Amino acid sequence: MMKRISWILIRTFLGILIFFVILLLVFDRLVQFRMDNKDLLSWFHERHVDPHIGYYEAKGRKIRYVGVGDSPDATILFIHGAPSSLSYWRSYMTDSTLLSRATMYAADRPGYGYSGLADPMPDLADQAAVQKPILDSLHKAHHPIILVGVSYGGPIACRFAMDYPELVDGLVLVAPPIGPGREKIFWFTYLVESPFVHWFVPRMLQTANTEKIHHKEELTKMLPLWDRIRVPVIYLQGEKDGLVDTSNASFAREHLKNAPYVDIRMIPGRGHLIAFAEKDRIQNAILELLDRTEGKRQDSSVVASPAAAPAR
Secondary structure, three states: OHHHHHHHHHHHHHHHHHHHHHHHHHHHHHOOOOOOHHHHHHHHHHOOOOOEEEEEEEOOEEEEEEEEOOOOOOEEEEEOOOOOOHHHHHHHHOOHHHHHHOEEEEEOOOOOOOOOOOOOOOOHHHHHHHHOHHHHOOOOOEOOEEEEEEOOHHHHHHHHHHHOHHHOOEEEEEOOOOOOOOEOOOOOOOHHHOHHHHHOOOHHHHHHHHHHHHHHHHHHHHHHHHHHOOOOEEEEEEOOOOOEOOHHHHHHHHHOOOOOOEEEEEEOOOOOOOOOOOHHHHHHHHHHHHHHOOOOOOEOOOOOOOOOOEOO
C-alpha cells in the first residue's frame, strides 16, 4: 500500500514538474516581443515600405538592424527600451510623414530580439558604441541626425550624444530614466538574479532585469558627462508615470545646461507607456527637431572597415 502511494506521489510530482517546464517554455516563447525577419518583412511590405534588414558586428556582438527610406535630408535612429526589440518602432518607421523627411534605422539592442536574446550588455557606454556603426560605417548618414530613445533607450541616446557628439544633432527622450536612483525597483528584482529563479524567467525579462540592477551605477558614471550634450532636446513623459519617477524631468533640466534648447513636456493623465498612446506628440517632437536642425545638411560618411561590415 505504501509503495503504491509513494509511486502515485512520485508520478504526480513528475507530472507537475513536466507541466511547469512546458509552461515556462511556452511563456518564454510568447514573451519575446520580437519579430523574425520573415514576419518583419511581411509587416513592412503590407504597408508598402521596403526595409533593409541586416546584421553587423560591434563589441563582439552580432546585431540585427532595420533601415527604411532613402531621404538625403536627415537621419533618425530609434533606440528601444527594456524589454523590447526593434519591432517596437515599426509603426513610426512606416509613417509616411517621417519617411518623407528622413532615412530611419533601429536595432535590436544586445540581449533582445535577434541580437543575442538573454545575453545582456548592461554597460551604457558599450550600448551606445553598439549603435554607432549604423551611422558612421554601415551607411552614409545624412545630417541632421536625430536620436529617439524610449525608456531605457533614453539614457543610451544621451550616452551616445556624450561620446559621439559629431553624430548627433538632436535628442527626443521619451520617459527616460536618466537620474541615478530615480527608477522604480521591484521587490523581486534582485531575487530574479539568483541562479535558481533566473532559469524560470523568460529570456527577454532576464536581460531587462540585469540592465535594471546595473542601471544606477551606469547613470552615476554619466554624471560628469552631461555638459557634453550641446544639441536641442525634447523630453516627454506621462505625469502619472509609475515606473520612471517624474523627477527625471527636473534632472534633465538641471543637467542639460549646455543644450541650446530643452523642452520638457509632461503629458496629463498618462503613465509610462506613451510611445503609442501619444504617437502624434512624439512624432511632432521629432519633426520639430528636424525643423530646428535642418541647416545641418553636410553628409557624414566613413568607409566601412572589415570589422564593421554587415555580417552575412
